[in-house]
Amino acid sequence: MTGERRGLRGSIPGVGDTRARYRRILRFAARYLVQSWWFELFLPRFGLGRFVARGRAARMTRIAQRFHVLAVDLGGLMIKVGQFMSSRLDVLPPEITKELEGLQDEVPPVPFPAIRAAAEAELGMPLDLAYAWFDEVPVAAASLGQAHRARLAALDEEISGFDEVVVKVQRPGIQEIVDVDLAALRRVGRWLSRVQVVAQRVDMPALVEEFAITSMAEIDYLLEAGNAERFAENAAGDARVSVPEVVWERTTRRVLTLSDVTAIKINDVDALRAAGIDPSEVARTFASVMFEQLFGDGFFHADPHPGNIFVTPLGSAGVGPGGGPNAAAAPSWQLTFIDFGMMGEVTPKLRRGLRKLVIAVASQDGKGLVDSIGDVGVLLPSADTRELERAMTQLFARFGGMGFAELQQVDPKEFRDFAVEFGDVVRDMPFQLPENFLLIIRAMSLVSGVCSALEPGFNMWEAIEPYAGQLMRDERGNVVQDAARQALSNAAVAAALPRRLDGFLDRIEDGRIAVQTPRLDRRLARLERAARRIVSAILFGGLLVGGALLRSTDEVFGAVLMAVSALPLAHALFAGMVGPRGPA
Template sequence: MARHDTHPEVSRPPQPRPAAPIDRKRYLRVSWFFGRAFAHLLWHDVVLRLPLLSLLRRDPLARWRALARRFRLLAARMGGVLIKLGQYLSTRVDVFPLEVTRELAGLQDEVPPAPFEAIRRQIEDDLERPVEEVFAELEPTALGAASLAQAHAARLLDGEPAVVKVLRPGIEVLVETDLRAIGLAIRWLKVWGFVRRRVDLDRLVEEFAATTRRELDMRAEGEHAARFAADFAGDPQVLIPRIFRRASGRKTLAQERVDYLKVDDLEALERAGVDRRAVARVLYATYMRQIFVHHFVHADPHPGNLFVRPLRGAGDPPGFAVRPGEPVPPGTARRFQLVFVDFGMVAAIPERLRSALRSYLIGIGKRDAGAVVRAYAEAGILLPGADLAQLEEALERLFDRFWGMDIGRLGDVVRQEAASLWRELGQLLLDTPVQLQVDLVFTNRALELLIGLVTRLDERFNLWTETLPFARRLAEEQAEGWLGRAASQARALGDLPADAAQVLNQARRGRLSVRTALAPDARRQLVRLERAIDRAAANLLLAALLLAGAVLYDGSPILGSALMLAALAGGLWRLLRAVVG
């Protein structure tokens, strides 16, 4: 493992700094887009659900696709945080229709580089010395440029090859502008009770903003890289680039050059003699360790942030080594190292969720639907009132249908059966009280990107097969912990006779009471029936008032207008209740 000259400590949050000013013109433009989108959803998905108006509704999938296309064009044109937001939304196939995620999937974080002179000035301002006192060479042409930063090849004063990552000049203003506009849109979303009950929107905005701002602090990224290097110090198949602290600052990060083969360049991997299916397995295993062992996750595993370093194979001469940035000679059966770069976006899994995540994985490994549902409840994803038994039955049906399928077959079946799956489970998902755990948002993002990447590397990748060994290890570790608690549980069993005697004594005295209640599913169905009856009665009354007003208007304009106004007022009142609650 390469040596790091940074201290492998837990990342500290960036030091407070004065709030950056915002670009008013950009803010108004982005806010205008979100405002139009909000009005669009309000009109089509709330107003046009009212009696008689529902006939005017258009195909919802076509509307969602058009809205996603407009956002993609806006993000591609304006860059900044909008690109990252679009990339994140493109992975949320559990929230948005497939037409939306497909439209956003093509949004690439690639923009023209900033002028080199501006980059050079920023490096000198950041490091407080001329570039020549830090680097022997600094290439003017960027290796790559993204929405927040760009990278340049360099050579340190001692001749060591390096890559220098530099924030785009003025990016703080763009980020603060976009975050403020996104925050405004989130505040609008809080009007909807359905959304408000399922996600802590204030926490979500805070987490998204904090993670994005951390990406603007290169010192924090260096510390993240050091922690990953410590986490994988004993793994010969993982390489984390060294960070050159003396050539780094808050806006500048100098690191070891590691641009070997791109992880998704399948032809190059094959030509180099690297088994891409083995790469997929190693990549997946590293994420199992990040989530369930280290609890510290690289949250941005897109192909630009992962490389493969071919190592000496059986047919290579002694001393064979591949240099970064240079062509790899053809070979066969070469070993490899998986290389991670760009540690700006990371996710730390809090202590309160770690046990639930381990229980979830063990439940998956054992094909135990009840254990998985209980893990959801332990994590706080399922709120009180959720019908755990019905969810368990639904999950068992999914296990029966999909267990053991490789990822390619699984995707085909889900696409083919999406409509029937929604008919079977959609109402249950809508009725189940859930709360998105904001602490897992970026971990979920990493997993969704990971699944897409391993599928590209190996279309027959089997999640079940690769997950089971890890789940078994966690179960064994958990069993060892249970042995230590067995004695205390045995002592608790000894108290049962006394507890039973107390219950019998209360019964003899006539003080024993039994509480009964409807089963959760029956109660939910009864409430649903009552609401349906209320809605039908209200719709009938409003329609009757509207019709009566139209009939009487010619003979008695005042009475007819009054009846139609009453119908309109009633409709607006129902609309307000639907939006808020």
């Protein structure tokens, strides 16, 4: 709450009225929450579900478009919120994620005097002493900071071995803006956590906190500098990859100085061809490098959009990077990564979960697959997985054993039929992708987009297949051990089966068998709530009409009846929509 109170102090120089900003974010959220309640919860209760469904895609698109406008207007974390939401395929409909996936920092630069003051306050010296030259025109302006080219002073140049640098400086007052934006988002998360249909589907407060952690990391340039050095150490043996060097003497939490590595943007096909570089080779190399980060180092660049990846010609005529770091000749170009504020890590827990998932898929074990999904945190603890296990078992029965090439040849109608058949089961499950999964999906979606732009026929399945195979080979010993343990477990279950059957028969004879029918129970509960709402609606109508008639003879009593009618109306409209905090 400290950040929330600090963020609402009022007007901050160079930032604007933070109270107005806070209220504007909440007004936007409240407006579209009410709209969603009206269309998605209220109207379907009166038999208008088909009408709602016909206009759903257009409504979702309009909401996303208006949020886009709001985000660009406000800047700050709102642009990051849009980028974050565009990757939450587990939570948001595709109409929203698609509309927001192209959202980039579209903000005007901060006037140079304010940047100079911020940089000098951080570095503790005048800018003219810290750098031999500093360009007043920014290279790039973003919602959290902006970058300027500069030249190191003689002593720093001697220490570093280079003089051309890029200096990132945080926007003045950005910490206060972040505090305000997070305070507003936390309140919206609390609103949503009280809506039962949302709380059963996703833990909104946890989702907001996940975003908050990522956002706070992005405004800590010391953390970004450490990420850059760790990434460089991991890539030290790979001649295909280069990383800018950190100038620690001119780096603080709010100022970051890196060697200038500006080159050809990875998606500039014309410039690549003009430099004699094959875009298709760049696509294959880029995918290979990213997969090795995921399956090898486990520490990967989670924001590899075209603005963060350069292709740097080296001027040597040798085997291209597609030959790998062990190629016979030096590469003629490199992939240069920048901006290490958003990094992902494949944790040991995630590795174990992925290994279990591989085992389950290999053995076509529906229950094992669901268990492994739960192990990595994709399912909320409240999930009733029995229906999902049955769906996965049928999925394996229909598509199990098919390779990548075979799956690509399957009739799309069969996939659609399967999706329709099991759609209700999946939609009812409280899925939520944990942060590591989210970053993996974000990185892979960006890689796919970049590679497809470089080579229209690029096939992501073919690119990832060798690495998936390597993962299987690396984990083969663990797979055998786990399979052996599973066999022992199955043997133990088989040995205990006769005794359990005897006990089961005894309970039948004694009349002590209780049958649980969760789906029937849920339907009965819904019918009971519907009946109560119908009674409330009838009571509302009686009180309203009676009050209207009585007003002609007893105005006060008639008005009281009409006012009291609002209570059963509220029950008829809202009962069952709002529930307790968290999953039910």
